[in-house]
Amino acid sequence: MNNAKKVLLFTILASLSLSVFSLLPNIKTRDYTIKKIDLFSDIKKDTEKSATSQPSAIVPIDKQEEKKFDTYSVPGQIINFSAKTTQPALAGFIKKLVKVKKERKGKVRIAFFGDSMIEADLITQDLRSTLQQTFGGSGVGFVPVNDISASLRITVNSKSSNDWIKRNYKSENTDGLFISGNVFSSATGSWLSVKDNTAKDAVEISLLYGKGSGDIMLDNNIIQIPKGDEFNIKKLKIANSVEVKIQTPGMRVFGTSFESSSGVIVDNFSFRGISGVEINKLNDDLLAQINIKRPYDLIILEYGVNVLFRPNDTNFDWYCKKMVPSLTKIKKAFPEADILMISTGDRAFRKGDKWESGIGVPNLVKAQALMAFENHVSFFNLYETMGGKNSIVDWANSNPPLANKDYVHPNHSGAKKVAAFLSDAIMHEANKIDSNK
């Protein structure tokens, strides 16, 4: 039997069925959108097509609000969507900063969360140094027991024995992780040794640790560590360097901290390859303890390049869905702190023999701004501040170069520049207080 007619019938009927299905809407269930067949996606009007690739607001924004939101694209400034521009953004933090400078007492603590962009204390080392010079304070802040980039870090010399049992965001068991995303369990005799290269004078050195009690050896003295909570601080000494040996196995240690008695302290919490959604894995009790014993005045979240892992992605709703819980968690745990969300920087991909910004970078920046807007936290548009489209290509190709040839990471000079953008923006806000007087 000749089936030629059947081939024709099949083709026509199948095309018709596909066309009919293309006219149906997407079906949304609670956590998943079932994508419909769409033969006509290429000929629909742009407004409809872009709706799927533009970030979508959870609550629709009205006209007046939209005007406020649109300020997210202003480069070089900390955007506080809800306040007047004559008032400082990050008001609580800025006020305290000015007060600490004037009174020369009290501490202003900043937690700088980020990915590989701030690895090895990049960006944070320059921001810390500028802020400490201007507002007082010394000490490098938090130093983890061990870190993948420890050997590259200039601001500290840190070493530790190989017998620490490490867990982190990527482990199956994430119980009891510190906000750095790491926790280190000691073996008998595990040691760590850290020298702060930033502080000229001696600073207060403390051990930050979690559950468990035991003995530690410090300068040939055995010190008993009492059984603590999820997060504890043990002051060790006033100096520039420290060497601690843990005598008891199974003690959960996070790291050390180096802080002057007053002034600005900047903690670097870098974790390579993450997007910030991992923060949601942190234990609420532990965060509450940190907020009591070592509270922060400003929390900076710098993420995004790891969300841009494919050159043609334009829709980042999936990321917002996962990131908002992390943001909510931080807000809830540190109700007194101001929060600043820094957008992704530029990231380029190879296109033939050229490098070009990923087409979705502006979409991600907008999605991040929308998250900041809806959750009432401040925003800094790093992408526009760097120079917008293809700026990372210019940075990498400039002489001397400001970024690595992976077209993702600013190098030491580039990081210095980013830190200067941030400290300038902070200074700009601080000056508003002076001029408001």
Added chain:
Amino acid sequence: MVDTSKLLDQFLYDPQNPLLFNNGFFVFFFASFLLLYYCFRENVKARTYVACLFSLYFFYKASGYFVVLVIFSAIFDYVLSNLIYRQRSQSKKKALLILSIVVNVGLLFYFKYTNFFIGVCNDLFKAHFNPLNILLPVGISFYTFENLSYTIDVYKGEFKPIRRFDEYLLFLSFFPKLVMGPIVRAKDFIPQLSKPYYVSTEDFSKGFYLIVVGLFKKLVISDYITLNFVNYIFDDPSRYTGLECLFAMYGYAIVIYCDFSGYSDVAIGMARWLGIRIPSNFNLPYQSKNITEFWRRWHISLSNWLRDYIYIPLGGNRKGKIRAYSNQFATMLIGGFWHGASWNFIIWGALHGGALAFHKQWQQLFPSKKPIGYLQNALWIFITLNWVCFCWIFFKSATIDQSFAFIKQIFTKFDVSVFPVFFSHYKNVLAITLLGVAMHSTPASLIDKLCIRLQTAKLTTYIIIFVLSVFIYMQFKSAEPVMPIYLQF
């Protein structure tokens, strides 16, 4: 709702969105083509014109004005082959053949290899030639080989040149096989054009199976694993552990198989629905017991072409052992270079050529006497598979440095302890990879049984299966991305 200017733009070539089998536009293209093809089924001439016009239009939608190139090639080789045929003097015949080879290979070289050689010159002689802005016309590698085989066959007297130009043009441009093969031979293809348009029940069900499964291999398996895993590792291997690199290597083996054989399957399936048989291009390649067998099962149309038009003319195995080995090696080197203009493809070809020569020597040293046992069989398959996968590292990596970085990670940074996290993060990718392995290993007898079952199905059943499949492709096309993770902590 519909943007009219965009609707009109659809009919023009868009470099950002070249026509492939998986575009929405293709559905309407194919339906309108079939309607006309069917209407003119009794009139062979008109039918061929329709197929020619649609094929050229497909070429235009896939590669823009390069369509002129395929028409030029067709005219040139059509005229030349007729001249060769009519020419009495052997030396003139030969001169014409050489002209044909020079022009065909010259065009291929110009478009595909100019910039590569500019780069080589710059490196060797510290010259500073700027690379030219040359785009590669779609399918040029495939139709150049088809042109060559045709003129060579005519020269050798194996084939009488075709009278009708439209048939020759269709042979070159036939849209199902235009972009990614298989490479067909004129003597197999052209005689089918004058036969009545007949699709047997078996053709219908097998064609349907090949189209649906081919698209599944390409759009679900290959694209998903590439985008959500393989590309991450190959882009920057030194950031990943040896374990991840090893998995990426095996993953890529499935990706390239599903991608390439999937596209071939769709081409063969569509051709079958048009009453044209194109021989199959892949036959369970990863189950080969040695590298020679692999090349009989992988990209069969290319290896046959290389054998008939390069290896044998070079002397094959007729001129002694050493010549046979070097011929084998040279053939694969050319075969490697054919895949792309870079040192990586040359190395890839050399590795395969070396392995083929090595296997030949091995066979002579240890001729197999009796059939080998199950375990030994598995061992040879394992060794062959791993060699082939190892070679893919060079095939997939963008640069030689990257290939070596990749290999270095496997041999020096292998860390089994990351497996649990790797597994839990990439479980979807791994599941799809396993599905790819299963599809690769499905024996032909099982497929045949399935197709016989399908033969009794009603047209509505076919349509439901097809629509459901397209629905599944859509879910994968826009599936939530799996992020890369860095495990070397």
